[in-house]
Structure formats: structure tokens, C-alpha cells
Amino acid sequence: MSSAAPKILVTTTEVTDVTPMIKRFRFAAADGGPLPSFSGGAHVIVEMHDGSVLRRNPYSLMSPPSQTSSYTISVRRDDAGRGGSRFLHREVGPGSTLTISRPVNLFPIDWRARKHLLIAGGIGITPFLAQMTQLLAAATPFELHYAVRSREQGAYVDELEELYGDRVSVYCGDRGTRVPVDDLVADQPLGTHLSVCGPTGMMEWVLSTARAAGWPEHALHHERFLAPASGKPYVVTLALSKLSVPVSEQQSMLEAIEAAGVPAPYMCRGGACGECETTVLACDGTMLHNDVFLSAEERASGTKIMPCVSRFEGRSLVLQR
């Protein structure tokens, strides 16, 4: 979805405290019409006018994909983050209007799988909530293993156990129980696919355990949105626009380019999808590649950067933009 793609004006119809840290927001189209249908795993970008700053953060849609009267997202307040989740928790209530993107799915269900092994950590549960309604409807076997800090801090623990029964296993950090990843990946029937969503360390642990047990790459799926890292301020030069744009400590390069009025493509804004890939014409310094899209070879070539999450330190960086 580029910056010119259609957007949807929505009204917040309901805000629910799910846990002390997590709120659920329900959005309906401001014109009262149906929202676009989507598929489990899809996300939307929520635009937030936070003072003079325009924030655009991706959130997974958790409502049933067949439901087009409203969307729901769950947002965990990140007090150490850049401010998007704090803004939603603080400023958005029933009646608030927001602009969201149309849904985009970078984490779709692979329907070729004969069984789905879903592993979620914390707020990483949200894409699976939408996926599981689809898997249930399709009578496709699945099991969910869900790690939370405690039952109190875990979102939707009771609801999931009630809805899905013994297809759901919950592991509580405060009770010292962990997802038994070794045992799980060792005993799955042929044709099983594994999907994981959660903190980066957990996803790396799950994926590396499965790879070491001989799982093929095609059977492994993960969704990793990265928040843009903060860092030292710098200046990026846009050769086609003939502009030099300052990037502040808390700003991403993409946000700075947009703030300068230069249209730039994007989709996930989390370093995952590749849509914002930009050609580097000159670099006197070090590119800090924070994305999970570019290959090691592409990084080493020094000719590509993903401005949604990556930064720069040095004398000058010139982009073909």
C-alpha cells in the first residue's frame, strides 16, 4: 500500500480494557458502510495525529475476517516505545475518528498445510485470533500454544480456552511453564506448518528449534513487525526531489521523508514486506539496517535501504527518491 493508496475513515465505536496493559479498539466505517473483507493474519496501518507528529503504526486485525461491519485491534501499551500505543491508549475513545489503511496480509494461512501448529507470545496472539476463526470454519486441524507472563496479563486466555478447549495450551511465565518447543516440533504429522508471532527472541528460538529438527523452510511462517529504532539524528539527501531532510532521534527515515512532503511507498512500516525498498546512490558512513527483508548480500552491496526501520550514521547518505 503506497501513500497514495485508498484509506478508510473510521469511527471508534468501543474501547475495552482487556488487561491492565492491553486495550481493544473497535472501528466502524465513518460512512456507516461495510469495511473491506480480509483474511486471517492481515493488518491495517492506523494513522495518528499526535501533536505535530503523524504516526502510522501497523496492528493485526483480530476480528473474524468475515465480519465487515467493524474491525477490532488489540494494542499493548509500550511505555518505552515511540508513542503510538500510548497515544491510542490516552487519546482514542468512543467517537474518535481515525484514518486506517485497507487491510494487507503479510502473514496469511498457508492452506496447503494439513495441520497448523500456532505459537504465540504475548500480544502476538492477535493475528491468530482471526486465523483461528477461519481454521475452525474450514475444519482444518490446528493447535495453539500461547505464552503469557501471567494469566492476569494474558489477553483472551479465558475466551480462547472456552472457545477452543483442548486445542489451546497456555503457558504462564510466573508459574515457570514454557512452550515445550522441542517436544512440539519433534512430534507433528507430515504436512504440518508452524506459525509463530511474538517477541523477536521467542520467534528466533522457535524457528531455530524447528530448523534444527529438520523442518523445511516452506513449513515455517512468522510475523515480525519491528518498531523503528531511535538513534542519532542525521540528514538524508533525496536526489530526485533535490531535498536534504533531517531525521530526528525518534523519527524514522520514512517518516522524515513523508514530513518533507515527498511521497514514498510503504506497506508494513515494520521492516518486513519490502515495499519501501529504496536505492542508495551514495553512502559515506554506515547504514544501520534494522529490517528483516534485505538479504545479507543486498546489505553488503550498500545499494538498498528500507527507510521504514533503518537508520544511518556518518557524513552523507543520498537516496534515489
Added chain:
Amino acid sequence: MLVKGIKSRPVYATLAARPGRAHLFVAGGEGAAAILDLAAIAPRSMWADARIVHVPGASAGQEFGRQLAGLGVRSYDERPTITAALPLLRDWLDGARMGTQLYLAGTEVLIGRAMQVALDAGVDHSAIQAEHRGSLARRVQCVHCKGITEDVRTQPVRCASCGLMLLVRDHYSRRYGAFMGVNIDAEDPGDVPPIEEPFA
């Protein structure tokens, strides 16, 4: 006559050891040598979890069987034909778990037919390695009558089912384990180019 650069044309590699809980090998003829080449560089520990079925065919005199059995594998079996070897593979895959690695070595016919069995059992094609050894003979599916012609060495070839002269194409179906054959003289019956033998 072959159109080059067809994406579905399988590209075969050299067998490499992968991590896994079970290692299943299907070899035909000189394909046994591909397993022995792998054994020369692979961790010795993998063979205790390995099963091999070999279709010796014309390689029967080369004593591959003694060498393969000598790797210390969990089981070694020989079968007279590919058709007779596939039920054994089916048995192994029945109840197999994720992390099972499949290694195929031999002609494209053997690779294609074993891959069909494995895909049907739920093995992801990326968990299947194949190394081509031996004859270039192909399995061809006639697009007109859907019949399969085995052991095709010539171009064009007469369909064993409906008798049409077929141009063997590089288009390959993993599901059928066969190349596509298209009638070569549909517009000018009898106008058939000289028969060559590119798949010997």
C-alpha cells in the same frame, strides 16, 4: 525441438546431509553411488536413523548393495523395480513426523515417482532432495488422452495409450511425476520430424 528455460523443468542438485529425525533414501541403479558419495562427507551419526531402498537394475553387478548395507543403516532393502520399491516408501511415510528428510537418487523416472508418493503423504517438496544419476529417460503424459508413456528416450515419441506422435516438452508436473507430451502433427497429419534420441 525442446524449448529451453521452462520454469517447471526440475533442476537436480547433489545430495547433502540435512538435520532431521529420519533419513529416507530411494535409489535406482547408479543412484546408489550418489548415496555413497554423500556418505563420504556426511556425519556418520545420520546413518543410524536412515533407511534405504535400492532398485539395482542394470547396476546389479556393481555390488552397491554390500556398500550401502555397510553404512550401518537402520534398514537396507532391494526391490526389482521402482513399482515394487514404492510401497516400502509408503510404509515408511505412514506415521512419519515432521523433520523427516527424503533423499532420491537415480533416473528422473525414479525421482518423479518417489516424489509423487512423498507429496501424497504430506512431505513438503522442499524436504525432498533429488540427485539425477543414470539415464535421461522420461515419463511423459499425453495431454490428449492423459495416458502415461514410460521410459521415453526419443523425440518425438508415440503415445503408448492413444498412438499420437508426441513432442516431449520440458514442462513438468510434480503431481503427475511426468513431462508433458503434445501431438506434433496435429495440423499436418503425417508431417513428423525425424526421430532423435535426446533422452538416452
